Amino acid sequence: MDFDTSSYLRRSAGRAKSDVANKLVGMLLHEASRLRANATGLKVSDLAYGNAVVATFGTKCIYCERELERNRAAVEHLEGMNRFRVGLHVPGNVAVACVICNREKRRDDQLKDLVLADSGWKSFLSHDSRSCSVSCKSCAYWASIWPDQDKRVERLSAIIAKITKFRESYAGVLTLAPLVKQQMRREVERLYRECQDFASAHIGKIANLLQNSEI
Numbered sequence: 001m002d003f004d005t006s007s008y009l010r011r012s013a014g015r016a017k018s019d020v021a022n023k024l025v026g027m028l029l030h031e032a033s034r035l036r037a038n039a040t041g042l043k044v045s046d047l048a049y050g051n052a053v054v055a056t057f058g059t060k061c062i063y064c065e066r067e068l069e070r071n072r073a074a075v076e077h078l079e080g081m082n083r084f085r086v087g088l089h090v091p092g093n094v095a096v097a098c099v100i101c102n103r104e105k106r107r108d109d110q111l112k113d114l115v116l117a118d119s120g121w122k123s124f125l126s127h128d129s130r131s132c133s134v135s136c137k138s139c140a141y142w143a144s145i146w147p148d149q150d151k152r153v154e155r156l157s158a159i160i161a162k163i164t165k166f167r168e169s170y171a172g173v174l175t176l177a178p179l180v181k182q183q184m185r186r187e188v189e190r191l192y193r194e195c196q197d198f199a200s201a202h203i204g205k206i207a208n209l210l211q212n213s214e215i
């Protein structure tokens with residue numbers, strides 16, 4: 001067993017407030033996705049899109065290529081729907097991954113600045129032990145799947161090529177005008193910030209009241 005219950009419990013306290021801000025960011029990005037789908041006439045829920053995902057990736061995780069299992073699969077946003085990646089729920093950005101890859105990829109998704117690649121999904125697949133320090137958890141993850149370095153480099157670059165090609169078919173939906181993209185990033189960041197400030201101010205006020213009434 002390598003599960004660390006005590007550190008899991010310790011980390012839980014810090015999350016609550018940012019979860020709310022992240023939720024709002026997700027709502028905003030879903031709304032933007034809806035507008036994008038209306039403008040392009042392409043939706044993730046279209047039968048044709050589901051068929052295209054199956055034709056490209058079959059019933060395997062798009063990253064590690066292991067067979068997907070019921071209850072062990074997650075809807076995957078290649079470019080994460082968070083304030084750093086500003087990905088949308090639109091064709092070309094949505095597929096299915098195993099829950100392990102979905103979780104492992106968060107390390108890259110939550111980096112403000114990526115160093116290995118220009119997108120979250122590509123960065124995740126670029127941890128081939130050639131650029132990171134020996135303590136990199138993402139490199140260790142891929143090494144656990146393909147222990148042989150040459151094989152690992154070959155598989156990861158083949159998967160990057162496959163996903164790149166898949167996304168090219170949806171360039172019309174995925175490519176936002178640079179100015180629109182910039183504005184989206186700004187608004188998402190602002191929403192996140194304002195939500196955090198709102199929560200801090202109000203919770204602080206209520207905490208004071210509670211303290212004064214000697215809860």
Ligand SMILES: [Zn+2]
Nearest residue numbers: 061064098101
């Ligand atoms: Zn996987």
Ligand SMILES: [Zn+2]
Nearest residue numbers: 127132136139
């Ligand atoms: Zn790495």
